[in-house]
Amino acid sequence: MKYLVMVQGSQADYEAMSGKAPQDGPVWSEKELQAMFAFMGEVTNDLAESGELIDAQGLTEPAQARFVSKDKDGRPVITDGPYGETKEVLAGYWLLECESLERVTAIARRVLECPGPEGLVEPPVVIRPVQDSSGGEC
Template sequence: MKYLVMVQGSQADYEAMAGQPSEGRPVWSEKELQAMFAFMGEITNDLAESGELVDAQGLTAPAQTRFVSADKEGRPVITDGPYGETKEVLAGYWLVDCESLERVTEIARRIVQCPGPEGLVEPPVVIRPVQDASGGEC
C-alpha cells in the first residue's frame, strides 16, 4: 500500500533555518542544518534500500508559493505567498510503498526524531494513504 508521509513546517521554520529567529523558532547553526539533512538523507537511503521508497522531496519556503483559486465568477485568482493565515504547510514528503499502516508509522516515528537546535518544537508528521484511480487504496 502506498502512503504519503508529510513533514509539516512554516515560513518561520524556514526563516530560522536561514538564521532569522522568531518566537518559538530557534536559529539553526550550520552544523545543526547539516545534521538534519544527513538524518533525512539516511532515512531516504534506508527506504530506497528496503525497496519501500517511491519518491522523496523537500519543498521550498512558503514565501516561494503561488496559490491559484477561482473567484465567484470562476476566473482564476493568483496570489503569491507566503500566506499569513496559513500556520503550517507541507515542508517535504516521502511517498512510500509499505506493507502496513504500522510499518509507515514506524517510519514517521523515526522522522520525528530528527536533530535540531535546542528548544525546537518538531511539527507533526502526517501519514495519508494514497488512493488509486478506482477510489480504493493503493
C-alpha cells in the first residue's frame, strides 16, 4: 500500500529555525538544525535502501505560499501567505510503499524521535493512505 507520511509545521516553526524567537517555543541553534537535517536525511536514506521510498520533500515556509480560491461570485482570489487562520501547514512529507499500516506507523514513530531544541513541542506525524485510481486504497 502507498502512504503519505506528513510532518506538520507553522510559520513560527520556520522563523524559530531561522533564529527568530517565537512566542511559545525555543529558537533553533545551528547545531540543532544540522542534527535535525541529518536525522531526516538518515530516515530518508533508510527508506530508500529498504525500497519503501517513492518520494520525500521538505516544503518552504508558509510565508512563501499562495492560496487560490473563489469569492462568492466565482472570481479567483489570490492571497499570499502566511495565513493567520491556519496554525499548522504541511512542512514536508514522505510518499512510501509499505507492507502494512503497522510498518508505516513504526516509521512515523521514528520520525517523532527527531532531535530539536529543548522545549520544542512537535505536532503529530500524520499518515494518510493513498487512493489508487479506482477510488480504493493502493
